[in-house]
Amino acid sequence: MTSLRELKPECLYAVVDMGSNGIRFSISNLEAPTTRIMPTVFQDRAGISLYDAQFTTADGRRGPISASVIDDVISRLLRFKTTCEDFEVSAENIYVLATEATRTAPNSKEFIDTIKERTGWDVRMLSKSDEGRIGALGVASSFASVQGLVMDLGGGSTQLTWMVAKDGNVTTSPQGSISFPYGAAALTRRLQDTRNKGAGAERELIAEMKENFRNAYKDLQVPGSLEHAATAQGGFDLYLSGGGFRGWGYLLMSQSRLDPYPIPIINGFEAVPADFQDTSSIMQTASTSEEKKIFRVSKRRASQVPAVALLVHVLTECLPTIRSVQFCQGGVREGFLFDMLEPNIRKQDPILIATIPYATSSAGAIYELLQSSVPETPSPIHSRHVPESFSPSLLRAISNLVFVHASVPRETRPAAGLYSTTTGILASANSLAHRDRAIIALVLSERWPGDLAPAEESFQRRLRQFVSSEEAWWSQYLGRVASLIGDVYPAGRVPARRPRIQFSTKWEQIFKKKQGTTDCLCLQVQFHEQTEQTITKEALLNTTNLIENCGKMKNWIKGDDRLGNYGVSTEVRLHS
Incomplete structure (x- = not known):
């Protein structure tokens, strides 16, 4: 790979992904010949949850992002701005992307205006459809080819679509990605609220989720060729991205018959449906995470496991037969950069x-x-x-x-x-x-x-x-x-x-x-x-x-x- 001293500034692209559970900073090198794999030359993460920042009052109602949180965000953005200067990243190659939590915040406009005023950076607000499309491209970037169903589980929302990515061409549902308010953080909060109300409220939530996912699968207009291929091979391949699913994947790794699991990288990890759907076993493993540290499973991720388990339970009943579950690292950052690449670059192995x-x-x-x-x-x-x-x-x-x-x-x-x-x-x-x-x-x-x-x-x-x-x-x-x-x-x-x-x-x-x-x-x-x-x-x-x-x-x-x-x-x- 290219060493830091050989980097060409014009080939460097900086991306800030302001997600619901955290803010990710990265600089990638798109210089040939390794453009296709988008090598990362710098990455960092701020554990600032823009979703949780909107639920700080005693009554649990949604409120604006506080001034102190905004100050924390801007402090980290300014720090990253200095990093971009060190790497000599061109100003036109720096992108700040905002997703669900920023888009739906009561003081969203004030928040992004303050960022512009104090950092000089414009915030590109991704719509629901853009977020789903770019997230899907992040999945496409993670494999040589993709053919199956794709889900992205963020903090505030989750998206579902189908995808065929082959020879540099990426095709998804005409409806784009269908978004649900069932992100890991959002569903955790809602599940707590419903359990406080009793078993009936939880049953209503499950019924609502099942109806939404069943209707969504119909609306996706999965092509006959993809369904025929799934029938021939014994089911769909399911590709998963987003922090909530990655945490689930690391818990699965910790349960592997190979102890410890030999490859500590989430991208490319494959699970069989029976293991993926064994929610009781995974929840039991997560419950012991405080006594026995589990690789890449933070206390916050462990606290969201019951909500992710509920989501997995619903998916098991609502989606067609799944033959394999593929986990990937690619998300908004990778999808945004992959979207820039020409098809002849994308199709490279x-x-x-x-x-x-x-x-x-x-x-x-x-x-x-x-x-x-x-x-x-x-x-x-x-x-x-x-x-x-x-x-x-x-x-x-x-x-x-x-x-x-x-x-x-x-x-x-x-x-x-x-x-x-x-x-x-x-x-x-x-x-x-x-x-x-x-x-x-x-x-x-x-x-x-x-x-x-x-x-x-x-x-x-x-x-x-x-x-x-x-x-x-x-x-x-x-x-x-x-x-x-x-x-x-x-x-x-x-x-x-x-x-x-x-x-x-x-x-x-x-x-x-x-x-x-x-x-x-x-x-x-x-x-x-x-x-x-x-x-x-x-x-x-x-x-x-x-x-x-x-x-x-x-x-x-x-x-x-x-x-x-x-x-x-x-x-x-x-x-x-």
Whole structure:
């Protein structure tokens, strides 16, 4: 990624998102070639709830935002203005956006006029429809493609729409996003009020919510093609953004069978509907958050869990069948910036854009080598094959990263690769699925020979348990093949006219005492005549042995009791 001293001020965009639960400040770099992933070079947050600021009286009635809160907001805006000056952000590239809480405040005009007077900044007030549209674009920015239902749960409101985002084009409901006054903070307050009135009032609230969501789904005019796709795949994908849902997602992470959950990033986290809808379990977890700190779940977020649980309960009954729940980081800030991008930029694959800065000039040739090291057809006996998750995009991303840790001290290279997608070079890259992060980390930890420390071995085990046993084994195999490529091309440069080696693969049937007749993956390494004079087969023996070792049964990846261990017998054959 671009370092701070190399930033071009004209490519920097500052956004203030004045939400209901807090105010977010960010500066993003839209310089090529990483424009698509909108790298953040600065971010901050002020825990000022503009929604709660309007409910401070004893009778609980809504009132104006107080002068002291306005002073606090302006103080933080002026502080951010100084930050923008430090980064040399152009005045025309600074945007202050206001949403539900500001839009509906009794003294909204006075509030934004005071901001203009004391900071010189105009506040762009987003209408309900604009807020929903930009929030939906924030979801689109978070994934390579989107097809399903989209919800954004803010503090004051929640929005629902459908979306198809593909090849840079984003299509949503003709009605835009339908907004409801059921934000996490707003619904928390209303739920408290209804419970004070008795069970009947709570039943009326639930009935109201169900009717509104059922009518909204009809009004969204979900296209037949989207409904047919959902029927074929067993349900809709549901994409969730907004602080209320992110808190719910982090609670789900804390309940994972992998303890602790290995990828502490909300964007790309996926949950199955049964876990997402298990409101009683999640509420129980939230109730213990004061005794046991839960990552990214503040006291305020924990206090809103009963309201979010109610919302999830209603959605479960009102929305059509859901097959997967996808959480994303993208919100108003990301959607606002994504709206600026040209379709040819939007359609770029985020995983490739995130890794381009680390590619050598021969990344394409390295990709061809990696691709030719995996078989194109399943094995004849046990139908062993490369998992579908190892897509061309993922292999190209791995090819871009094969040499990224070459300058790291030798003994820490495997660890640097292992942590590259969570706390390392790709930690700040949004739009990556957790499965892709895990696979890349596992491949890069095998790319460099060496041992991992016990704590790092534990992390590696959790990543292997996170993916399937098949994905874990092929990650190990590809990492060791990448190591062989590094032995032959230490600078990561593959001569166009005189490549030193070529790969090919084939399946053979072999007999082993414990397995009987089984499949063997033969990786054939063809040396070019001039290569053999400078790189002997003996020089590659250690690495080829490592590749073959991952095919021995004792090194297979442990699977569950039903599937057993997974691995493929492997041989490497060197040819002149």
